[in-house]
Amino acid sequence: MEVKGLDKVKKISELGYIALRRPFIKRGKVTVQNEYENGWKAYSDILERMDSLESWLYLKGVEDQPLLCNVDGKISFAQVNMPEFNRNHLMKCIESNFKNITSITEFGSGLGRNLLYIKSRFPHIQCYGYELCENGVMIANRAKEKFGLDVQYSQLDFINDGSEKYIFPKTDIAFTMYALEQIPLKSDIAISHILSRVNMGSIHIEPVVENYPMTLRGVIGRIDHWKIDYLRNFETNLRKIPNITFSKQLIPTSHNPLMYPSIYCIKKMG
Ligand SMILES: C[S@@+](CC[C@H](N)C(=O)[O-])C[C@H]1O[C@@H](n2cnc3c(N)ncnc32)[C@H](O)[C@@H]1O
Numbered sequence: 001m002e003v004k005g006l007d008k009v010k011k012i013s014e015l016g017y018i019a020l021r022r023p024f025i026k027r028g029k030v031t032v033q034n035e036y037e038n039g040w041k042a043y044s045d046i047l048e049r050m051d052s053l054e055s056w057l058y059l060k061g062v063e064d065q066p067l068l069c070n071v072d073g074k075i076s077f078a079q080v081n082m083p084e085f086n087r088n089h090l091m092k093c094i095e096s097n098f099k100n101i102t103s104i105t106e107f108g109s110g111l112g113r114n115l116l117y118i119k120s121r122f123p124h125i126q127c128y129g130y131e132l133c134e135n136g137v138m139i140a141n142r143a144k145e146k147f148g149l150d151v152q153y154s155q156l157d158f159i160n161d162g163s164e165k166y167i168f169p170k171t172d173i174a175f176t177m178y179a180l181e182q183i184p185l186k187s188d189i190a191i192s193h194i195l196s197r198v199n200m201g202s203i204h205i206e207p208v209v210e211n212y213p214m215t216l217r218g219v220i221g222r223i224d225h226w227k228i229d230y231l232r233n234f235e236t237n238l239r240k241i242p243n244i245t246f247s248k249q250l251i252p253t254s255h256n257p258l259m260y261p262s263i264y265c266i267k268k269m270g
Contacts, residue, residue, distance in 0.1 A: 002074045011068065011075060012217055015258055019224035027229035029157060032182045033133060036110070040135040043111055047139055053147040057117055058083055070259060073252040075217060082255050086177055086205055087117050089251055089263055093203050094173065097265050102126060103171035107158045107194050108179020112140025112151065119149045128168040130156035158193050159186055166197055175203040178261075181231045188237035191266065195244065201267040208234045208262040211250055221258035234264075243269045 003011055025031065050056040058064065058081055066079040094101060102125060106115055109129030119127045131137050131153060140153040156165045174194050180187050194202050209225050209232055212218040226232070238246060245267050252260040 001078060002071070002076045003068070008075060011257070012220070015217070015224075016220045019220050019227065019258070022224070022227050024227050025229045027182060027184055029132070029160065031229075036133045037135050040111060040133055040139055043139055044135075044142075047143055047146070050146075053116060053120055053149075056143060056147065057113055067255065068257050070252055070254045070257050073213070073260070075257050080253065080255070082253075083113065083117075085253060087114060089205060090114070090175060090177065090203060091118075091121075093263055093265055097203075097267070098173050098200050101172040101200070103169070103173075104128070105130065105168060105171045105174040105194075105197060107156075107174055107176050107190070108132065108182070109140060109153060110136050110179075112136070112143060112153050114175075114177055115140075115151045115153075116143060116147060116149050119151050120147075126169075126171065127151040128171060129153040130158060130166075130168075132157050159183060159189055168197075170197050170199060172198065172200050173202055174198045175205070177205045178207070180204060180206045180234070184229045184232055185237075187231060187234050188240050191238060191241055195241070195266065195268060198268070201244075201265065204264040204266070205251070205261055206231060206234065206264070207254070207259045208248075208264070210235055211248070211262045212260045213252075217258065218260065221260065224258050238264070238266070245269060 064079055066077055068077055069080055071078055104125055105128040107130050109115060109131045112129050115127040115129050118125055134155055137153045137155050144151045154167055180190055183190055209222050212221050246264055248262050248264045250262050254261055
């Protein structure tokens with residue numbers, strides 16, 4: 001349900017107040033590890049309780065709760081299946097830009113669920129996931145065993161690690177989903193490493209603040225993401241990378257009312 005009128009003014013004022021009051025964070029590898037090692041560990045018991053792949057891909061009681069979010073650019077109080085929404089966008093982008101792929105890698109695969117989704121729908125696609133946090137890799141491995149899907153996961157910091165940690169073969173394409181958001185200024189390094197491991201190109205569903213609308217909520221979103229040290233200068237960094245072309249689309253639907261994600265499709269030339 002879209003939040004309108006006085007309620008909308010009140011909600012946006014609250015979001016602005018929180019954004020202005022929040023302290024600055026300096027995001028680095030340790031910040032991300034502190035946040036996600038513990039965060040992913042909490043899913044260990046949840047995985048135990050899930051008796052089907054579908055219940056693991058959209059967690060009842062966790063992800064199906066109505067909350068204040070951004071739906072098609074409108075501030076809304078709604079129950080949105082965000083994992084499915086993002087996966088649908090990813091698959092549509094693959095279908096339009098990289099037909100007939102047979103392999104894919106996710107960088108920053110978290111609990112590994114996006115790849116289980118792809119493998120279950122497209123069993124002919126070889127799927128690989130790299131993730132910074134050991135707990136994410138551990139739970140992803142347990143889930144693929146539990147649901148009997150052939151996906152491989154490995155621990156990797158795709159900014160700082162050397163070539164010996166890229167243990168999977170090169171794939172047709174790669175993607176990130178809300179992982180570059182954690183890397184404020186080094187997205188050119190991330191993209192270069194990712195592109196060095198693919199034949200065709202990559203897709204990125206990420207909150208790129210430079211694409212946020214110049215509305216009050218869009219501006220508060222920019223302030224909020226700057227203070228929590230999320231991704232910035234993404235497109236400027238992308239333009240530094242030689243021999244690529246890229247296209248983008250704003251998909252202004254997110255679990256966060258201050259977030260307007262974009263989907264970028266990068267193609268290697270030659
Ligand atoms: C918001 S989660 C998204 C997880 C997954 N992509 C999804 O859609 O469910 C971001 C993930 O990116 C990972 N990440 C952040 N920086 C990374 C890096 N330098 N190397 C590998 N993974 C990283 C985090 O550990 C975290 O698991």
